Amino acid sequence: xxxxxxxxxxxxxIKNGNIILKDINLKFFNGQRHILIGPSGAGxxxxxxxxxxxxxxxxxxxxxxxxxxxxxPVLKLRRRVGxxxxxxxxxxxxxxxxxxxxxxxxxxxxxxxxxxxxxxxTLSGLKTEYLNRNASELSVGEKQRVNIxxxxxxxxxxxLLDEPTSALDRASAINLLESIKGLNKELSITIIMVTHxxxxxxxxxxHIIQLEKGVIVYQDSSENFFKNSVSLFN
Amino acid sequence: MEETNFTLINIGYLDxxxxxxxxxxxxxxxxxxxxxxxxxxxxxAVRTCLQLIAIGYLLKYIFTLDQWFLILIxxxxxxxxxxFTVARRQNKQTWELPYLVGFxxxxxxxxxxxxxxxxxxxxxxxxxxxYLIPLAGMVIGNSMNGATLAVERVDSEIKxxxxxxxxxLALGATSQQAAHSCIKAAMRAAMIPTINSMxxxxxxxxxxxxxxxILSGTSPIIAVKYQIxxxxxxxxxxxxSSFILSKLRFRRYFTPDHQLIEEAL
Numbered sequence: 001x002x003x004x005x006x007x008x009x010x011x012x013x014i015k016n017g018n019i020i021l022k023d024i025n026l027k028f029f030n031g032q033r034h035i036l037i038g039p040s041g042a043g044x045x046x047x048x049x050x051x052x053x054x055x056x057x058x059x060x061x062x063x064x065x066x067x068x069x070x071x072x073p074v075l076k077l078r079r080r081v082g083x084x085x086x087x088x089x090x091x092x093x094x095x096x097x098x099x100x101x102x103x104x105x106x107x108x109x110x111x112x113x114x115x116x117x118x119x120x121x122t123l124s125g126l127k128t129e130y131l132n133r134n135a136s137e138l139s140v141g142e143k144q145r146v147n148i149x150x151x152x153x154x155x156x157x158x159x160l161l162d163e164p165t166s167a168l169d170r171a172s173a174i175n176l177l178e179s180i181k182g183l184n185k186e187l188s189i190t191i192i193m194v195t196h197x198x199x200x201x202x203x204x205x206x207h208i209i210q211l212e213k214g215v216i217v218y219q220d221s222s223e224n225f226f227k228n229s230v231s232l233f234n
Numbered sequence: 235m236e237e238t239n240f241t242l243i244n245i246g247y248l249d250x251x252x253x254x255x256x257x258x259x260x261x262x263x264x265x266x267x268x269x270x271x272x273x274x275x276x277x278x279a280v281r282t283c284l285q286l287i288a289i290g291y292l293l294k295y296i297f298t299l300d301q302w303f304l305i306l307i308x309x310x311x312x313x314x315x316x317x318f319t320v321a322r323r324q325n326k327q328t329w330e331l332p333y334l335v336g337f338x339x340x341x342x343x344x345x346x347x348x349x350x351x352x353x354x355x356x357x358x359x360x361x362x363x364x365y366l367i368p369l370a371g372m373v374i375g376n377s378m379n380g381a382t383l384a385v386e387r388v389d390s391e392i393k394x395x396x397x398x399x400x401x402x403l404a405l406g407a408t409s410q411q412a413a414h415s416c417i418k419a420a421m422r423a424a425m426i427p428t429i430n431s432m433x434x435x436x437x438x439x440x441x442x443x444x445x446x447x448i449l450s451g452t453s454p455i456i457a458v459k460y461q462i463x464x465x466x467x468x469x470x471x472x473x474x475s476s477f478i479l480s481k482l483r484f485r486r487y488f489t490p491d492h493q494l495i496e497e498a499l
Contacts, residue, residue: 016497052404054493074491079406089401105402105411147401154406 004156004191005030006051013046013214020046021057021214028158031188033181033206035222037195044194045086048160051192052081076108082156086163088143088154092148095121095138096131098146099153112153120149123186126178141172145179152183159183162192165200173197177204203228237383240451254279260316293367302361308368313339316378323382335381342475343373346467354463372443373471374462380424380472381479387423389484391416393499400494409488417480424476428469435465 006028011022021043028051036044036129049055050062053074062069069077091098099120103111112120116136118128124145129139135146144164151159161180163171177200184191195201201222208225210218220228257279264271296304317336321327347370351357357365394397395416402412435441436458443464447457487498 053491054400054403056491056493075408078404083404085397085401085404087397089397091398101402102405102407105407105414107406107411121247150405 005065007063008047009061009063011038011047011057011062013043013050013055013184014058015046019214023051024060024214024216026209026216026219028190028192029207031189032186033186033193033204033211035193035195035201035204035206035208036211037198037201037208038217039196041159041213043214044196044211047195047211048083048162048192050079050159052083054083079154080156081158082151082154083158084144084147084151084164084228085163086166088140088147090135090138090143090146093135095126095130095133095135095146097132098135101150102154108154117149120152121145123152123179124149125175125182125226130132139172140167141176144168144176148179148183152187156189158190158192161191161195163193164195165197173200174203180204198226209227210216242450250283254283267321277282286330293363295458297363298369300363302359305361305363306365308363308367309374312371312374313343316374316381320378320381320385324385324389327402330383330486331483334479335378335385336476337375338475338482339374339381340472341478342377342471343370346471347373348433349470350463350467369442369464369467373468376428376468377471377475380428380476383427384420384424384476384480387420388416388480392494394488396499398495403492403494407492409484409492409494412492412494413484413487417484420480420483421473421476424480425469425473432469435461441465451470 008024008026011021011024011026013018024047036047038044046055050057051069053069056070064072064077064081072080091101097104097119099117100111102108117131121128121130126142126145126149130142130146135143139144144167148159148161148164159180164180165176168176180191180193181204183189191204191206193204195204205222208218208220208222209216210225218225238251255425257275261272261275263269264275296308313336314332316339317332320335321331324331347366350369351362351365352360354367392413399412399416403409431439441461442465444454444461447460448454487495489495
């Protein structure tokens with residue numbers, strides 16, 4: 001698997017006249033875990049959406065492995081930089097159908113084989129029996145794992161996770177974070193996760209970037225971050 | 235044409251007034267039941283009368299002159315009026331919509347009317363207005379209704395399925411693949427009324443054109459054959475124009491880089 005390195009240079013994002021992100025300079029490193037934290041409206045999700053070009057910045061540039069993001073064919077980019085949304089999106093049918101969706105839509109030429117689907121499910125923390133379960137009947141946490149498995153089948157080098165635990169109870173959230181840690185370790189996928197829950201940021205660990213009102217106010221390793229800012233958050 | 239020994243009774247202007255009496259009764263009913271439709275009923279009845287009398291005289295004039303360009307201008311005006319009617323009926327009105335509708339209606343009804351008049355009926359001369367204008371009118375009118383439903387559905391589907399569309403895009407889908415289900419839903423919405431009318435024609439309803447032909451003395455068998463052709467070319471025109479329109483309309487929601495445009499929703 002190719003490693004990928006993402007650099008944001010002087011990024012501004014303005015939406016409907018409002019400044020959402022202001023002069024963001026940031027690096028995401030190969031195979032590491034990065035966590036964007038901050039209150040709602042800080043610009044975390046907007047920043048995440050720039051990394052697979054669901055949105056483009058108003059100003060500045062994003063460099064991926066030395067190449068300007070705009071020079072990479074966008075459909076290829078989105079397979080390299082996968083994204084899982086806050087609210088899991090489930091398509092009609094079984095879990096198996098959800099995992100085959102890229103092939104059924106004509107995005108990928110070959111359908112994933114049984115082994116690949118089972119492997120993606122296991123990595124996402126679901127048993128292989130889930131393949132034949134009706135996807136719409138799963139719990140939110142299970143749906144979120146199906147979304148992760150579906151994204152993994154694209155063999156991404158980076159996984160963007162937008163508040164993946166927000167709809168989960170604490171125990172399920174911790175379980176999901178455990179699976180995300182596992183993915184990062186086993187597949188060396190770069191993880192970039194958005195959360196507003198400090199506990200989960202601390203649990204996942206890695207490089208923490210704190211955003212407020214569209215500006216990076218602090219960034220450090222999770223150990224240093226929680227040591228230095230514990231008084232601030234208390 | 236097979237003729238029967240049937241003579242059509244002309245309707246005088248006094249007879250029209252008797253018909254108008256029924257509108258007065260309906261207005262009374264509306265007032266009695268407090269429907270507040272009196273003004274709309276009056277406006278509707280007066281517009282029906284004026285518009286149809288005007289078109290009657292205009293058609294008579296065009297038929298007498300028998301000039302191909304006048305007939306094409308008439309068809310063009312019908313398309314333009316239909317295009318603006320579809321655009322005006324939408325919640326989301328955009329400057330380009332009448333042009334998109336005009337283009338898709340021209341393609342859909344143009345091909346089907348050409349097929350009906352030049353290949354099937356082989357009318358001579360090719361612009362024979364007695365055939366061309368009523369046929370085109372029916373096809374354009376039905377396609378206009380289909381187009382209205384298609385645009386409405388594309389707009390609402392893309393708005394409601396925003397999360398699903400972005401999930402597809404994030405997996406590497408093109409905007410076309412991501413909006414596929416929306417376009418499908420729009421085409422179904424546009425086609426269903428036409429399919430329904432094909433299902434019940436002759437059982438529940440007798441179509442206007444067929445009724446008109448029978449009233450004017452044409453053999454019911456000939457009238458029925460005309461009606462069958464009309465239903466088929468309407469179905470084709472609705473399908474083609476709603477397909478083209480849905481494909482053109484969905485594009486306004488996406489950038490060339492397959493990004494959903496939030497402001498367009």
